[in-house]
Amino acid sequence: MDENPTSVRSRGSDFTAAGLKQTLSHLFPQLDDHWARPLKNYAQTVYHIVGHRSGCPTRDEAMVFLQKCVERAALRAGADVQEAKQSAQQLAAAPVIQTGPHCHLLIEPDAFYSHLFSLLGLNANGLQWHICYSASTVKFIERPRKGPGWLLLEGEPLNVFGLPETPDGFLQRLRF
Numbered sequence: 001m002d003e004n005p006t007s008v009r010s011r012g013s014d015f016t017a018a019g020l021k022q023t024l025s026h027l028f029p030q031l032d033d034h035w036a037r038p039l040k041n042y043a044q045t046v047y048h049i050v051g052h053r054s055g056c057p058t059r060d061e062a063m064v065f066l067q068k069c070v071e072r073a074a075l076r077a078g079a080d081v082q083e084a085k086q087s088a089q090q091l092a093a094a095p096v097i098q099t100g101p102h103c104h105l106l107i108e109p110d111a112f113y114s115h116l117f118s119l120l121g122l123n124a125n126g127l128q129w130h131i132c133y134s135a136s137t138v139k140f141i142e143r144p145r146k147g148p149g150w151l152l153l154e155g156e157p158l159n160v161f162g163l164p165e166t167p168d169g170f171l172q173r174l175r176f
Contacts, residue, residue, distance in 0.1 A: 040120050047121030049094040067091055070131060087129040094125065098132040105151055105160060 025032045034042065054060055067088035074084035091097075098118050106112060115130070122130055145157035152158075 039117070040124055043117050043121035044124035047094065047096055047118070047125050047127065049096055049125075063092060063095070074129075087131070090127055090129045091131060094127055096121075096127075096131070098130070108151060 021035055025035070054063070070091050071084045071088040074087040075081070079087065098114070106115065115132070118130055118132070122128070145159075150157050151160050
């Protein structure tokens with residue numbers, strides 16, 4: 001494993017965090033003054049949303065439908081009626097829905113840091129509801145010891161759900 005966590009190997013080339021920042025700043029000069037700022041500031045900017053105002057009847061109708069779906073989901077999750085209505089109102093005021101990372105356990109770094117970033121942005125803007133949508137297009141086919149249900153713990157793959165593998169790497173289907 002690479003000793004330097006800030007470098008990435010790709011197609012025979014080495015990239016460093018500094019090189020990546022330089023390249024991104026060249027492509028997007030407006031990023032230059034943001035590199036030294038705290039991550040919380042970036043999260044606040046990402047989640048600072050001007051409320052829904054389409055003026056398009058079809059989009060307005062879709063927003064009302066989505067708000068009703070979110071309200072029902074909040075009720076099913078244990079929120080009371082007032083809290084569920086607040087979740088729908090927040091969606092209209094700040095229409096942010098986190099999608100992904102897909103097929104990751106919450107404790108895996110990709111998922112954990114993505115959700116933590118979202119919570120920083122929500123908190124910085126005084127928002128209370130973290131509305132996320134998770135879906136999977138993954139089949140229960142994996143490379144050996146990688147993919148959904150496998151967690152890398154101290155460098156060793158751990159089969160979190162204890163599902164048996166077949167020799168060719170296919171997970172056996174769950175039977176309910």
